[in-house]
Every structure is written in C-alpha cells, then in structure tokens.
Amino acid sequence: MTEKDENRNVDSAPGERLRIAVLVSGGVDSAVVVDKLWRQGHDLHLFYIRIGMDNGEGDCSAEEDIEMCQLIAEKYGLPLETISLHEEYWDHVMAYTLATVKEGLTPHPDMMCNKLIKFGFFEERRGKEFDRTATGHYASIMEKDGKLWLATAPDAVKDQTDFLAQISYEQLSHLMFPLGEMTKAEVREAALKAGLPNARRKDSQGICFLGKIDYSDFIRRHLGEKKGPIIEIESGKKIGEHNGYWFHTIGQRKGLGLSGGPWYVVRKNVRDNAIYVSRGYDTKMQYGRLLPVAEMHWITENPFDKAPEGERLRITFKNRHTPVFSEGHVAYNRAEGKYVIESDTDIQGIAPGQYVILYSEDRKRCLGSGMITLPEQKGRRHHGGRKSDKTEKGQ
Secondary structure (H helix, E strand, C coil), X not given: CCHHHHCCECCCCCCCCCEEEEECCCCHHHHHHHHHXXXXXXXXXXXXXXXXXXXXXXXXXXXXXXXHHHHHHHHHCCCEEEEECHHHHHHHHHHHHHHHHHCCCCCCHHHHHHHHHHHHHHHHHCHHHCCEEECCCCCEEEEEXXXXXXXXXXXXXXXXXXXXXXCCHHHHHCEECXXXXXXXXXXXHHHHHHCCCCCCCCCCCCCCCCCCCCHHHHHHHHHCCCCEEEEXXXXXXEEEEECCHHHCCCCCCCCCCCCCCCEEEEEEECCCCEEEEEECCCCHHHEEEEEEEEEEEECCCCHHHCCCCCCCEXXXXXXXXXXXXXXXXXXXXXXXXXXXXEEEEEEECCCECEEEEEECCCCCEEEEEEEECCCCCXXXXXXXXXXXXXXXXXX
C-alpha cells in the first residue's frame, strides 16, 4: 500500500450509493454537504435537530433555520425531518454546563453536544437506520494503518476537530465530513455555483444552545448574582467587585470593569466567591507549562498501550479553539492512571474544566482529549454531570 493510500481521506466508497442521514442546520456548510452528496448520487434524508427549550431558552433561531432547511430539501426533492431532543439536551448538555460553571470550572458545551446529542441520542433514535451520518463540520476522516482517524481540515481557522475530540471510534466509523478537504472560501464558492438560497447567509456564532441569548444572561437566569471581591494576586488587595465567580474564567481579560489594565483572571476561590487578577500582558501568573488532565479519551487507540513504562510521547495540542498548535509531550503514570501534558512553551490561561485536545506531531490526526484539572484538586466533574465525593474549592 502506498503512503498516499495509507493516508487517504475517507469520504465514501467510489461508485457506491449510500443511504445517508444528513444533519442540516440552515447554514451554508450543511447545505453544501447536501449538494455535494446529492451530486454523487447518494440516497439522502435530511434531519434538523431541534434543541431549544420550550421556555424560549436556546431557540437557536429555530424557525428561521428550519425554513432554510425546507428550501434546501425542496431544491433537491429530499425528505426533511425535524427531531426534537429538548429533554436530552437539557439533561446532558445544559445541566452539565451549569453544574460545571457552578463548580468554578470552564465547560465545553459544544463538545458535549457533538458527543452526546448529534452523534449520541440522534444516532440511537434515527442515525443507525442509515449507512452513514454526514455533517458540515470542518474535519475529515483519515485511514491509516488499517484504522480510521479523525483528521484536521485544510482550513486551519475553521477546523473543528477540537469540537469533535470526545467522540468514540464507533461514532467516527459511522460519520462523514464531506467538507473535509474544502476551505470556507471554497464552500462559499460552491454554494454560489449551486444557487443555494443560503449561499450568502452569515455563519452562526457563539454556543450552540443559546441562539440569540447572551451567555452571561443565561448564567444569571440560573445561578443569579452574588457580589464578591476582585483581588490583585500579587498584593492581596481588593481592587474591585464582581457579581459571581461563575461569570468568570481563567485567562479572561474583558468584562472585569477595572481601570489601569489590562487585567487577567488568574485564579478563583469558589468557597469565598473571590477571583484573583494580575495586571499586564506578560505577567508570569497568566502562564503555565503543565496541563494535568482527567478522564483522558483516545478516539482510535491509546498510544501508551504500546509504549514502554515511563516513556513520554511527542504530541501537538490545543487548549482552546484556535488555529495555533502548541508542541510538547504527554506522559502517563500507569500506577495512578493520570496523564500530564508538558508544553515546550508557556501557555496562557490554562482553565480547569476546559479540554486539552491532542494531535499527532504532523498536526494531521486528532488523537483525543482530556479535561484539564489541577494537581491540588481532589476531585473532578464527569462530562455527564456526576460529581466526585470531594472537590478542592480553591483554584
């Protein structure tokens, strides 16, 4: 097998007509997926997942989106079905988000939406009836050494593998990412060429379930407000007040209401409802090189299964949604079952609760992800919302 064959992108078998469930959102990306697969001659069934709550939270502009999906379905003569996953979304994503924020951690709701809703509950309810499920994510699936791997997209700015890094190998095996080899500019061009009604529609922004609702307003509705001190960490002096630690995250700069900055959030104390800040662009308090991770998840295989005891493996990684990769090593303590990523360079704003995404050295394969924790933490929150017996309150 040639190197090209070993690393080929898996889209669909040439000449094979597949029954494909296409998840559409009303946006241009999923519309181009429909056009591309339709032109390839596949048997398509379109699905819109509705996750907004009946009380108006998280409507995601659903009516407008559904109308656009209907136009796409009519253009190609395809069936469109709306699937309601209100309760599942609340129980497994929104509740996780609120519980994580309340603990003083930084959640990743979009990652959980992909793992648990789009490729979890939807697959169980309808997706398994089809040969594949296709989405408009900017990612691809690579075949290497006889295995499938989640692979990065050529458009580094739009790459979404970091939002997919918690999916299982079983889920990956049933997915298709037809935009995997396209840039955003090429997708827009394809949409215009195909005469799609949403070819010029703006991309949606923000967290998936909030729609037009401001994130701080959403948190305020559920957790309220509670005044607490803003403390300069170097001096220990109170220099301001905040409305609740749950509105702030490690590495945050905007929204603190402090003069003489820039000021960055560098620590939180949940017990005392205090946040600690440090001033300046290059203060050492903002940076770190060690990223301990809990609940490490490997998508295709655990590289330490074949590694000698104590060996550190070279990787690239991200600890936020960014086109920039960091380089470093990952080490595994088998006795304690713990992983630690050590960066070659300083990393700004390491936020417990967020996920660090691991990639191969060549930055082509997404290997998996783990939730960032801290050495002094005694417990952690599981992505499904379960709480350990003890949790260190000071971060």
